[in-house]
Amino acid sequence: MHPPAVPNAVQSTGLSAVLPADADVPDGARDVVVVGGGIVGLAVAWRAARAGLTVTVLDPSPGDGATHAAAGMLAPVTEADFGEDEALALHLAAARAWPGFAADLEHATGADVGLRTAGTLTVAYDSDDLALVRRVLALHAAHGLDSHALTLADARRREPHLGPRVAGAAWAPHDNAVDPRATHAALLTASRTGAGAVVVPRSATRVARDASGRAVGVHDDAGHLHRAGAVVLAAGWQTGALLADVPEVRVPTRPVKGQTLRLDAGPELALEHVVRGVVQGRPVYVVPRDPVRDGPCAGHREVVVGATTEENPDDRRATAGGVFALLRDARALLPGIDEAALVDVTPRARPATPDNLPLVGATHVPGLHVAAGHGRNGVLLAPLTAEAVVAGLTGEPLAADDATALAAARPDRFTDHPVGGAGGTTDCRDPQMTVPSTRR
Numbered sequence: 001m002h003p004p005a006v007p008n009a010v011q012s013t014g015l016s017a018v019l020p021a022d023a024d025v026p027d028g029a030r031d032v033v034v035v036g037g038g039i040v041g042l043a044v045a046w047r048a049a050r051a052g053l054t055v056t057v058l059d060p061s062p063g064d065g066a067t068h069a070a071a072g073m074l075a076p077v078t079e080a081d082f083g084e085d086e087a088l089a090l091h092l093a094a095a096r097a098w099p100g101f102a103a104d105l106e107h108a109t110g111a112d113v114g115l116r117t118a119g120t121l122t123v124a125y126d127s128d129d130l131a132l133v134r135r136v137l138a139l140h141a142a143h144g145l146d147s148h149a150l151t152l153a154d155a156r157r158r159e160p161h162l163g164p165r166v167a168g169a170a171w172a173p174h175d176n177a178v179d180p181r182a183t184h185a186a187l188l189t190a191s192r193t194g195a196g197a198v199v200v201p202r203s204a205t206r207v208a209r210d211a212s213g214r215a216v217g218v219h220d221d222a223g224h225l226h227r228a229g230a231v232v233l234a235a236g237w238q239t240g241a242l243l244a245d246v247p248e249v250r251v252p253t254r255p256v257k258g259q260t261l262r263l264d265a266g267p268e269l270a271l272e273h274v275v276r277g278v279v280q281g282r283p284v285y286v287v288p289r290d291p292v293r294d295g296p297c298a299g300h301r302e303v304v305v306g307a308t309t310e311e312n313p314d315d316r317r318a319t320a321g322g323v324f325a326l327l328r329d330a331r332a333l334l335p336g337i338d339e340a341a342l343v344d345v346t347p348r349a350r351p352a353t354p355d356n357l358p359l360v361g362a363t364h365v366p367g368l369h370v371a372a373g374h375g376r377n378g379v380l381l382a383p384l385t386a387e388a389v390v391a392g393l394t395g396e397p398l399a400a401d402d403a404t405a406l407a408a409a410r411p412d413r414f415t416d417h418p419v420g421g422a423g424g425t426t427d428c429r430d431p432q433m434t435v436p437s438t439r440r
């Protein structure tokens, strides 16, 4: 057992409150201040509070970033790509963390986070699309991943709503989905049941440092200094901008816009599985939630269709072209969605990085931790990220497999001379810092 890496630890059970905008912020130093209350920041805050740390989360609109758009696929296999072996290992480790995280959160709150373990069907629209699906199946086989080709008859047995023009299909039994909005709401609900953390609706402007260079808190846009033993930056694609006063740490996050659609499907469109597709070279996915149990909408289910990928800023504009393209490709695979009501178009920006890997853990600046750049898999990665950051805060070791996978996400990899910079020495209590990267 290592000593806590941050001072003033107290026992607590979870997040405690979301303060109104005009409320006073907590007096005195906290153990941790987390900047950003998306799914990543709140997962870190909740796990840190449960580890006995006092936590302040700063966010003017918690949950209104990429988390609000995410479909919630937990898909290490069907997200696997050529040349991205480190991401694959990280995503597999992240998927292992989800069942326990969901069970703990549901136990703590009584909420249903919408975890569905029905597997994922991948469908090819034409013969070129099928050739691509077969190449991807070969990639899966080379990595020993659990996926295989399906006959069309088997695919239709699993998902009877598949359209008449489908060239082939594949099955990934362990790629699942969760409801990110329900998960985020549960993390906020945890705020009402414990005493470890508060969510303060203010923007952070910059990291505060002492004379030695140590991060000692965060300034907000009202001029308040939130003092803390450790700072965790989890502000999605805006994280890099918070480091203006920490030039020796580089967090190159950028926005990559994506749009998702939410449909209200009646009982006649009873989709059971995540359906991913390739339609004339274009990727599309359709993610069903559990049906509503009671009331006038009993039998209806939310179905998420996604997603565009645009190298555009976070302009929050739903575009006609984006909506058209998603519906065109989704209905090519599942014609029944024509009858569903379109209830929501959500444009938000993914927090992307140059190498498509997140930045997670302690930086070489004492007291400064990062949990950002989770790109298109931040929902999948949130529980593992929280475990890793809290391990760095408390000095508890991570499981060896997780530490190995997380080496690819070390937060100093874009920094020129990470050890012995202006901030001081490497925090040797962070297990990630002792695990060598296999590649970068």
Ligand SMILES: Cc1cc2nc3c(=O)[nH]c(=O)nc-3n(C[C@H](O)[C@H](O)[C@H](O)COP(=O)(O)OP(=O)(O)OC[C@H]3O[C@@H](n4cnc5c(N)ncnc54)[C@H](O)[C@@H]3O)c2cc1C
Residues within 6 Å of the ligand: 035, 036, 037, 038, 039, 040, 041, 058, 059, 060, 061, 062, 063, 064, 065, 066, 067, 068, 069, 070, 071, 072, 073, 074, 202, 203, 204, 205, 234, 235, 236, 237, 238, 239, 242, 257, 258, 259, 260, 306, 307, 308, 348, 349, 350, 351, 371, 372, 373, 374, 375, 376, 377, 378, 379, 380, 381
């Ligand atoms: C269209 C789309 C579909 C997606 N689908 C999936 C999917 O199926 N599966 C999956 O795993 N992932 C998916 N993702 C990715 C996932 O949504 C993100 O990786 C994840 O939400 C990142 O979480 P986060 O908390 O880091 O960032 P965000 O959710 O963006 O949260 C960042 C928070 O920081 C706050 N903030 C910003 N600046 C400041 C500041 N200065 N001070 C205080 N607070 C600040 C913001 O208000 C925001 O609440 C998808 C993303 C998009 C856009």
